[in-house]
Amino acid sequence: MDATAPTYTPTSSGNVVVDGPLSEETLGASIVPARAYTDEDAFAHEQQTIFRSGWSWVGYAHWLPRVGDVRPVTVAGSPLLLVRSDEDTISVFHNSCRHRGMVLTEEPIEVTQRIQCAYHCWSYNLDGSLAAAPYFTRERRGTPSPQAKDRLHLLPVDSAVWAGMIFVNLSDDPRPFLESAGPLVERWSYIDFDRLHLAAEREFDLAVNWKLCVENFLDFYHLPFVHPQVGPVAASLDVDDVVEDVDHIVGGTYPRGAVGKAKKTDDQLPYLGEVPDEMKESQDIFCLFPNALVFLEADWFQVIALDPRSATRTVEHMAVFVDRDADDPRYAKNIADLVEVLLHVNEQDIPFLYKLQAGRRSVGADHTSLVPQWDQITAMFQTIVAKRAGYAQAGVGTDE
Structure with a gap:
């Protein structure tokens, strides 16, 4: 099938991929060549064709x-x-x-x-x-x-x-920001981002390619194995793949991701705006292409923004936000606990990112097996990269 034209089924949480870039026939295909994760010429090419050609954090x-x-x-x-x-x-x-x-x-x-x-x-x-x-x-x-x-x-x-973030567009003929971010802005219209209060900020200087940071963020398959605190495999089975814009916004949602959390009490963090009842238990996880990774629950908002420095170095700027009314001593412990959990999750990923980076120097990295049942969103991200950068697809990952 045409990798740029997945089909969807509408749901209350977004457009769920039902027939994405992957099929049984594409097992083993490399949508982005392995050298694009290690080669400085490929990095320089992506800087021009991706980061200079549209909106980026x-x-x-x-x-x-x-x-x-x-x-x-x-x-x-x-x-x-x-x-x-x-x-x-x-x-x-x-x-x-x-x-x-x-x-x-x-x-x-x-x-x-x-x-x-x-x-x-x-x-x-x-x-x-x-x-x-x-x-x-x-x-x-x-x-x-x-x-x-x-x-x-x-x-x-x-x-x-928007949402506490600054975006720029260096292209000669920039399109309005809302042409790329509009679907996510609309999806989260119930959130009052003017009320954001910075709870914590950390910087991670990682010896990995920027694309691996995105792919790991969008990989829901690894959650129960690397982050057991998020719940059993059944929790990952509850994730819906969501495509808000085939060229700019891909990710997923846990419609019931907040189930099992402590019931709302006097010291529970205040919501970020007038949150609809159906969204009070959900978690949204999106990549706003190319380098803003955003995670929203009803009472907190996380950004992991990527600053690519070389083919094998990326600086992550992680920020956690809560509602400004949470800037009160009675919420201090809840905020500290939240920040500790989110930092720990990010730190758990780092050794796996380094191993993923090391693996990209193997010839086997051009014969990886993204599977349709788990990796449609990762494949869609790679498809956007391949389309922007002009990489050959469907198994072509060499210079031959």
Whole structure:
């Protein structure tokens, strides 16, 4: 069958894959070649064809809590600046002075009014406009003309802020953010993301390819074997594969994932908005392609965002959020217990990620056996990667 055209059956929780990219005939096929997990040329190619061609996660809004906060980041090799320009606005610019192209800062800074380039002291307002260029005309008070100032604005980058996350699009003709994230925004419309309160944040610097982090996140088969605290195999059998957008959003949901948890008590964490009754027991697990891994329950929200640094290195930025009303001493133990569990789950995965990475250097890695009964969502993620990067599919994983 055409791997880009799975068929679905509508359910109350989303579109469940019933005939996805995998079939019995595709056992042994490699949708993404093994070299794409180890080869630096393949990594550079993906940076351009995937991370530079559409929307990707680039940071968290809480990294810029105050007006004047500036944070440098890099996406697809391009240095960028995240800037809190006013209380309600985060802007993104290319981190390059309009005079000689020097990066404006390589460390997070807080400025009162202007971002200044240290080379010739050109400075920029928080909205990116040129504020001053001393001796521009070789005179003591010589300043650029209004026309020159307009032309020498910091170059903006298309950006969006949603659910506490910052996204950018470096393509020449960017589509609106909601064209890729819209189905998930709509699915979670009952959540008031303005109420998010950061409960914890951790960084994991891993010697693995970014795609393995995504594939592990979407692998529900391993849960009872690697994470016994999540429940027996029967719990994984209760997961529905969900495709909200065949090119951008794949994942799964436990319609009854919260069953067995402590009943709601006075110190139970408050819900993230007006949660419908049918969603109070569910867990949503999605990849917002390519690098935002999101996990939602009624009373907490987790993001594992991926910053690919090389073919064999990925920095995970993990953040756990609760409702702002949970910022109260009586919820402290519940939050601490939640964070401990989520961190432990992530740490349990790390040795397996390293072994998966090591295995990608075997010729056998191009003959792996994704199975239709468990791996449709993983295969769909790999199909998106293969489509964007132009990798051959259906068993072709070599350079021959």
